[in-house]
Amino acid sequence: EVSHFVPEKPLYEQGFICMQHLATLGYGIGPGGEITTTVPYFAVGVIHLISSAVLGFGGIYHSLLGPDTLKESFPFFGYDWRDKNKMTTILGIHLCLLGCGAFLLVIKAMYLGGVYDTWAPGGGDVRFITTPTLNPIVIFG
Template identity: 90%
Template sequence: IAPYFAVGVIHLISSAILGFGGIYHSLLGPDTLEESFPFFGYDWRDKNKMTTILGIHLGLLGVGSLLLVAKAMYLGGVYDTWAPGGGDVRSITNPTLNPIVIFGYVFRSPFGGDGWVVAVNSMEDIIGGHVWIGVICILGGAWHVFTKPFSWVRRAFVWSGEAYLSYSLAALSLMGFTAALYSWYNNTAYPSELYGPTGPEASQAQAFTFLVRDQRLGANVSSAQGPTGLGKYLMRSPSGEIIFGGETMRFWDLRAPWVEPLRGPNGLDINKIKNDIQPWQERRAAEYMTHAPLGSLNSVGG
């Protein structure tokens, strides 16, 4: 538990410093920085200075992104839930740099099985994306530092402290929704071993757990029907693959390390379901079923 405690203490101390810095820059900064440190001086109405500050921030974000790349490639690696053996820390030696692959995520549909940027399912793609974002942020930051706002930009935006606050809150809102989508659906960027199961994963885990139980009790899971005539344990997806049946069929497109070994070319493999389920898969599914990230009374862990 020591590393987690240390991380918590560092964040606690850092938050106090950041909070004090925010109060200082809000109340005293505009009046004193211009005299003491001209480089850091600013006026909310100074359009050129505001875009320069924007550029510096973009550059810092780019450096932060590339620091993650350095950590993943050269400084010990990162945790990969898809690594052989059930997840492990590994170095990312060959990040994906193909722009068609990286930006293909951005231009995907958010509906159906496409999944927009949340569909990323390999650490190579995640680290490659950070390479691209790091370079773009640094180049964009340099451009904002060394150029002045175009005339249409000067006319289109409101140049005041309150306006900058509103722009920042809107950006934070967008990033918050994106992070929520990631943590809810993506188990590559947010490994379930560390953050708990995704919503779809918990649902599929419940179907899997009861399939294993009833199969041990003698049920023929490949042919058993539910009260509506649909498959009780297994059924067909819209594309014809064999998937888990019941309410969890809406999450049929889930990909998770504990269930992938049971798949074949046509979805779940009946022979593997009957003969190859391993104890670690049962334990992991049972754990994920009982820790569903669902804030409702009808979830097992709700």
């Protein structure tokens, strides 16, 4: 997407998917919601490529050279699909990791650069969230 970016056209007309989501996090955005630099988008793309390569090589290693089951080598990572306790433990760990990710987003919005607000005066701007809504009726209503 970075290599095909045309600053004069809106992102939705260019068929982009990732750049507007990074823009809502406030990366590379200047006054009035204009994209001023594409360096953060390029950096995120490179990080994703490297991470996917590491995960891919890890998958190839474990399918070709790794042990058949992890239960003998690493008992913590060994599991059986019929073991309800282990399945709920795996689900719980993943839910905790998702909660940590959501908390990191809150920290970024409140203290580390803010997020893009489309309703800010002047056509939208990146701002800090100073008074978050904590009322569950407003959030879920």
